[in-house]
Amino acid sequence: MTDILCRDPNTVMRLQRLGSIHQSRLSFMRLLTRRLAREGWRFQQTAFEVNDKGEGHAVYTAHGPDRAYSLIAYAHDLPAEKRSDRVIADAWDATFTLFDGVPTAADIERLSHNIPVQEAGRVTGTELSVSRANRSVRLWEHVVSELAAGRQPDAAQIEAVGYLMRTTAVYGSGKLGAADREMIADRAEFRAPFQVEMLSVYLTRWFVLDLVQHMANLRAAAAGAEAAQLSPELARSMGIGNSTGLGMAPFLLNHPVLFNNWVAARENAIRAVRNLAKASADEVALFRELVDRSKLSIAAWHSEHPIQIEKLGDLRADVAKLDTYLAQHGLTGAQPWDVLYSWAEQALSLEGQEWIASLILEPYGALVDGFAEEMAADNTATFRIAGAMSIGDLRALLKDVYAWAIDIDWQAPENRARAWYVSEEKLEPRLGERFEEPIEEYEQPLAPGRDAAQLYQALAHWPDEAQVAEFLLRHPEHRHVLRRAQIVGRAPYAEIRDNTISDRVLPIDMLRCKLAFFGATQFDPRSDRWVRICMYGNAPLPTELTVENADFWVFPDQETVLEETGA
Amino acid sequence: MSHSLNEIEAMSKRAARGAGLSWGLAEEAAKGTRWLSAFGFPGTEMLAELLTLNDRIPPVDVSPVSLRAEVWHAPARRMSPLIAGASLSDCAVRLLERGTITMENVSLPLLAVPFMGGAALRLGVPVAAEWQGARLATDGRQLCVQGEADALRTAQVDRLVFSAPAEMTGRREPVTRAEVCEDSWDTLGGFAHRTFAPATEESRLLGAGAGLSDND
Numbered sequence: 117m118t119d120i121l122c123r124d125p126n127t128v129m130r131l132q133r134l135g136s137i138h139q140s141r142l143s144f145m146r147l148l149t150r151r152l153a154r155e156g157w158r159f160q161q162t163a164f165e166v167n168d169k170g171e172g173h174a175v176y177t178a179h180g181p182d183r184a185y186s187l188i189a190y191a192h193d194l195p196a197e198k199r200s201d202r203v204i205a206d207a208w209d210a211t212f213t214l215f216d217g218v219p220t221a222a223d224i225e226r227l228s229h230n231i232p233v234q235e236a237g238r239v240t241g242t243e244l245s246v247s248r249a250n251r252s253v254r255l256w257e258h259v260v261s262e263l264a265a266g267r268q269p270d271a272a273q274i275e276a277v278g279y280l281m282r283t284t285a286v287y288g289s290g291k292l293g294a295a296d297r298e299m300i301a302d303r304a305e306f307r308a309p310f311q312v313e314m315l316s317v318y319l320t321r322w323f324v325l326d327l328v329q330h331m332a333n334l335r336a337a338a339a340g341a342e343a344a345q346l347s348p349e350l351a352r353s354m355g356i357g358n359s360t361g362l363g364m365a366p367f368l369l370n371h372p373v374l375f376n377n378w379v380a381a382r383e384n385a386i387r388a389v390r391n392l393a394k395a396s397a398d399e400v401a402l403f404r405e406l407v408d409r410s411k412l413s414i415a416a417w418h419s420e421h422p423i424q425i426e427k428l429g430d431l432r433a434d435v436a437k438l439d440t441y442l443a444q445h446g447l448t449g450a451q452p453w454d455v456l457y458s459w460a461e462q463a464l465s466l467e468g469q470e471w472i473a474s475l476i477l478e479p480y481g482a483l484v485d486g487f488a489e490e491m492a493a494d495n496t497a498t499f500r501i502a503g504a505m506s507i508g509d510l511r512a513l514l515k516d517v518y519a520w521a522i523d524i525d526w527q528a529p530e531n532r533a534r535a536w537y538v539s540e541e542k543l544e545p546r547l548g549e550r551f552e553e554p555i556e557e558y559e560q561p562l563a564p565g566r567d568a569a570q571l572y573q574a575l576a577h578w579p580d581e582a583q584v585a586e587f588l589l590r591h592p593e594h595r596h597v598l599r600r601a602q603i604v605g606r607a608p609y610a611e612i613r614d615n616t617i618s619d620r621v622l623p624i625d626m627l628r629c630k631l632a633f634f635g636a637t638q639f640d641p642r643s644d645r646w647v648r649i650c651m652y653g654n655a656p657l658p659t660e661l662t663v664e665n666a667d668f669w670v671f672p673d674q675e676t677v678l679e680e681t682g683a
Numbered sequence: 684m685s686h687s688l689n690e691i692e693a694m695s696k697r698a699a700r701g702a703g704l705s706w707g708l709a710e711e712a713a714k715g716t717r718w719l720s721a722f723g724f725p726g727t728e729m730l731a732e733l734l735t736l737n738d739r740i741p742p743v744d745v746s747p748v749s750l751r752a753e754v755w756h757a758p759a760r761r762m763s764p765l766i767a768g769a770s771l772s773d774c775a776v777r778l779l780e781r782g783t784i785t786m787e788n789v790s791l792p793l794l795a796v797p798f799m800g801g802a803a804l805r806l807g808v809p810v811a812a813e814w815q816g817a818r819l820a821t822d823g824r825q826l827c828v829q830g831e832a833d834a835l836r837t838a839q840v841d842r843l844v845f846s847a848p849a850e851m852t853g854r855r856e857p858v859t860r861a862e863v864c865e866d867s868w869d870t871l872g873g874f875a876h877r878t879f880a881p882a883t884e885e886s887r888l889l890g891a892g893a894g895l896s897d898n899d
Contacts, residue, residue: 150690170707204887214843238684241685241687241859241860252899253899254899272795289687289689290687290689291687291689291690292690293684293686293687293690294687295686295859296687296688296859297689298688298859323734327754418815452843499710499714499801500772500775500801500802500805501772501773501777502805503770503773503774503776504774504775504776504777505774537880538878538879538880539879539880539882539886540876540879540880540881540882541887543879543880544884546880548880548889549815549889551764553885553886554880555886558878558879558880584773585750585770585773585774585777586750588707588769588770588773589746589747589750589770589773590743592704592705592708592742592746592766592769593705593706593707594705594707594709595705595706595710595711596705596706596707596710596770597707597709599707599710634839675735
């Protein structure tokens, strides 16, 4: 039997495929809920002081084996004209920080002057994140008014939106004066990427459910009535939305080693499963169950964006093809997962292929979950340029890793139509038209393909035996991309192997990829550079979390859905 | 005010770029300033001073003429510690082969020191830097410092000698927060501002790709 290798980076790292990735066992939300359950974390609401206008604060503490963390939430009474999901907004329905430990009254007071103003405030090394959220105006009002009238809200309306609030930014790692990742990266609970942010959002969801009940109770009391208690099933069905713009796209380009480690972990996991000689009856049964449960979330996935509508059409057709495949072939032969994946590669759309690639990992936690240990990154070693490398070796490296870029005609306007820049407004990353706007002098180094091709040209008349150090002394303008090329030489999944400044580039592909690694579902692009998603939909609330329900919550449970529609 | 090291790094990178350094050198400047700040030195002050001194001048004027020369010197008789430091890091293997690399007329020599941390990690042996009244050695993780504050903070030295392998005596551990002098922060902020495109209504709508209302 031949050993199946990891998928080729030239296949995996194309934007269209990255823009079709699905969450998996290795997604950061699921890493977190599994850990919280496995280690028996305890959760407590320790303060909830919110007035009848919805203003005040609340504190939620998570107690782990060694340390505690607290979400401090500030609730605000926001006029509609101030409600914007753009980074440039300056007021929100609710603002949050994840505090390292249990805050004192003085901490809550100090932070009450800083968290509500977000970027205009300052925090300290005891704060691990800063974030904010806005209500889904439609769903919020529906839920408050129905509960206040003594009724449960409509499950169909909840399903159509999926969340009561959506976060519009979650800042971590040193932003606004918060603790650097390096200060906490050696704590077991934060070793995997983005665990601070994922914990913050998980506790935010709990707060939002408490807040909506509180507002309904107050409204009912004002009318001399008593509000209904939101049913646990409906509460659980709601996640936290997230509205994500261009800020996340540069992240993947600016953290090449980290990005490599995420992708490599998933690719190693896929490889390990494809190499299994056979599948047991239990493993096949679990896979089939999760296929069925996936169908529910695929059926419930809405988007109004033409690109995503088309992709969803393809994915739904792929689901039907998979049913036929499983009926005809089953998973009982030799190397069944490789046979299945190889079939998918031929028969399905990119959405379908990546769905299968993630799904085949599900029965094999013991085999693949360990790859998550490799997902974090320490950039110290890779940052330094190997100056003793010969120009001949560099040339060969560029030809190997950037062949796709060297072949592009970079003089053609359509191939460099766009430029990434940073606006002076709250340092918001933007993508502009190079030939129509005065932005080129502000261009950020986010077009590695073009830069690598330029480096390759600049080396043309240098002899093979010269050293990189000599070249860089004469050409400091190539230092950035040369460092990058050396990184990609060691970390093959570090580079997006596609043109990031062409007239056809879709930044949502990068956003989707990053958010899928977070564990998000229900991707709903609002434009080519803006996407809404749902996080923790169907997840158990912190107080409900057990080892049994901590893992597969992302797949809606058929019975729960049936009960809800029957109710 | 207390700043996170990531804030210092992000600000330093933008400022260095704003002062005319290439992106690759701006990244080196940022890592270096972070490194110095983590060891309690006034990294942002020294970077602000250097960027003001060399604001938008051609880098070749303050770069070593040749890496093979017995003594590295710059055409302008004043060498940028960032460019010299980056070259030193690129020549880590050569440093170990030669034993020493000597540079002439280097501005703010302390700004070149973080680069030897990178070299030490690559080589797996400590590297030292010495100039009039100061000696520093590092294995990349810890630092030993000898010399008065004035000598460490000096604006220019005639001779700066890097050597490997070096002795480590009296170790200093890095810290995870830094106190930053507000004046230097403002100066760096001014340089950084040059890298930001002025906001226009058009870019506000098109460039970020979202509408302004979130009321749904």
